[in-house]
Amino acid sequence: MFTPKATLSISPPETAPNAIPPKKVLVPIGLGTEEMEAVIMIHVLRRAGADVTVASVEPQLQVEAAGGTKLVADTDISTCSDEIFDLVALPVSSLTETTVGTAVTVSAGSCVVDGSINRE
Numbered sequence: 001m002f003t004p005k006a007t008l009s010i011s012p013p014e015t016a017p018n019a020i021p022p023k024k025v026l027v028p029i030g031l032g033t034e035e036m037e038a039v040i041m042i043h044v045l046r047r048a049g050a051d052v053t054v055a056s057v058e059p060q061l062q063v064e065a066a067g068g069t070k071l072v073a074d075t076d077i078s079t080c081s082d083e084i085f086d087l088v089a090l091p092v093s094s095l096t097e098t099t100v101g102t103a104v105t106v107s108a109g110s111c112v113v114d115g116s117i118n119r120e
Contacts, residue, residue: 022051023086029073030057035065037091045089055080 025045029038038054045052056063056073063071 022049024083025050025052025087025089026080026083026085027052027054027089027091028057028077029054029063029065029071029091031063033063033065033071033091035067035069035071038065038071041089041091050087053080053083053085 027038027042027045042052042054053075054071054073055075055077057077061073061076063073065071
């Protein structure tokens with residue numbers, strides 16, 4: 001008789017009512033973001049139970065990634081300005097480094113997102 005050795009689930013794990021709240025993670029994306037870096041990172045963090053917010057640093061939510069793939073963010077980076085995140089995960093490329101760098105400020109113990117993005 002055949003018995004499966006492992007099962008694979010794409011849903012985030014269920015948490016008990018008294019469990020520690022999930023970590024809040026911000027993943028900013030912009031023009032030229034590497035698709036694989038962004039999508040795999042977001043997927044792994046969500047499967048691990050993190051509360052992941054994908055935020056566009058561009059004027060629109062849909063962003064064209066480095067290979068031409070269209071990525072759609074959950075929200076605009078400016079809507080995250082009053083939130084505190086446990087982690088900011090940056091799937092950046094050479095095209096997004098300056099844009100994301102001006103949108104996110106990290107200090108000891110906290111992360112602040114500046115809704116006004118300076119495009120130089």
